[in-house]
Amino acid sequence: MTIGKNLTVAIMDPPYESATTATALRIIDAALRQAQVVTVFAYEGAVSLTMKAQQPQANPVKGTTVEQEEHPTTKDWVAGLFALARQTGAKLDWINCGLCVDERGAGETIEGPRRGSPKDFFEAVKLSDGVIVIPTR
């Protein structure tokens, strides 16, 4: 196991549109379980992953309630990653691109992410042992 290396992950896909979101979050999860230092740069639509106002929904077609449906939200998945980091002693630095946030009105986030800019991504890459950039299609 590699301990304490710096991994930077850039993501761009908005929530609920692509399997890439789950893959990216699984990569981050795996890194945090190895007690790595993980910097996530959320760019473009990905800044909406951490929007606090996301709500799970019932399924009227199936007749299930919100509780029965257990509809997952990306804000809860990301909150889970922050909780995992606290548990494993890893560090998760989640940076939402400020310009992208403003464009989308996505400034109200769960606890944990911070506002930044592409310069933060550049600085993170310089300090990183590994970089994974996951582009949109």
Added chain:
Amino acid sequence: MARFVFVESRDPYESADCRHFLDLIAGVRRRSHEVTLFLVQNAVLAAREGASTAGAYSDLAKAGVAVVADTFALRERAVDRLAAGVEPTGIDRLVNLALTPQTRVIWH
């Protein structure tokens, strides 16, 4: 010699440019670099045993490319048999590869 990790997330049934990605990988390998092809998401569909596209992955493996497929993606898609030379693996391997010195990760 450098190390390259090519991550394929698309399958050739939806993206015609997957073929060019495989050409790129083969070309990099021919230059004697250490190469891994990591299949995630729908890309694992093309590496099923018996798929018309499976031979391309076996050829890469024969050429010395480590061809691996994400077990999570395989389970989601009920793929339990892979083309010769393609090995199932966990996503933590991608993290380890990305953190290996002198490694570049290229996502498609």
